[in-house]
Amino acid sequence: MTGHCTAFHDNTRIAQGTRSELVAALRGREDGLLVFEDATGKIVDLDWRGEPEATAPAPPPRKRGRPKLGVVPREVTLLPRHWEWLNRQPGGASRALRRLVDDARKADGGRSARRAAQERTYRFLSAIAGDFPHFEEATRRLFADDPDGFASTIAGWPVDVQQYAKTLLQPPEGDEP
Known part of the structure; x- marks a missing residue:
């Protein structure tokens, strides 16, 4: 559902697609139109000017050396006793945190x-x-x-x-x- 939207007019579903697809398909029919983002259920506003949607800038060129393997650092605030426990775990803190998150997701039961x-x-x-x-x-x-x-x-x-x-x-x- 991510990235897609659904358009309604008078409680009737009239189109589905990306925002730019909906703009192209529904231009001139803006009155009374409600467009919902499928991933969130929120109403979205379409840009009827027809300008292309903003795209993410290209990633910088890869540097020489060891790749980062997609690891993005985040900040976690824990007490010293928590860090001590994490650091004593096999594989270190990162592996222990991943395991804890996976276990919690499984226990969540959906x-x-x-x-x-x-x-x-x-x-x-x-x-x-x-x-x-x-x-x-x-x-x-x-x-x-x-x-x-x-x-x-x-x-x-x-x-x-x-x-x-x-x-x-x-x-x-x-x-x-």
Whole structure:
């Protein structure tokens, strides 16, 4: 879903694609258009001027010597006893931290991915369906992790809104532990 958006007009899904694809496909139809970022469920503004999207600058040329292997330093604030424990671990602090993060992701059991999907869906529904009948009940069932109750509550809503909400509830690929 990353990088893609979905456009709605009058509660009907009319297009999907990147921002620049949507600008090309929907130019002249801007009135009443709502465009949602698929990864977050947030409303996005399109640049109708037709200028190309900003691209990231080219990376600097590689230098001679040992490659950094993609390692990006980050700052972690720990107490001295935490650093001592980490440094005593086989493989050092970095390996121990990676293992701890992986273990925590496995123990999470997908709860973080589910919560992110619920929040993404809620952002979409708040923007497009806030005035729909049973909106509050639908959001209660959404956050109660009741997919059947959620589906039955939104059953009377426009089909495209229902389908997109159900799509947003699915965790993105690669979001599993």
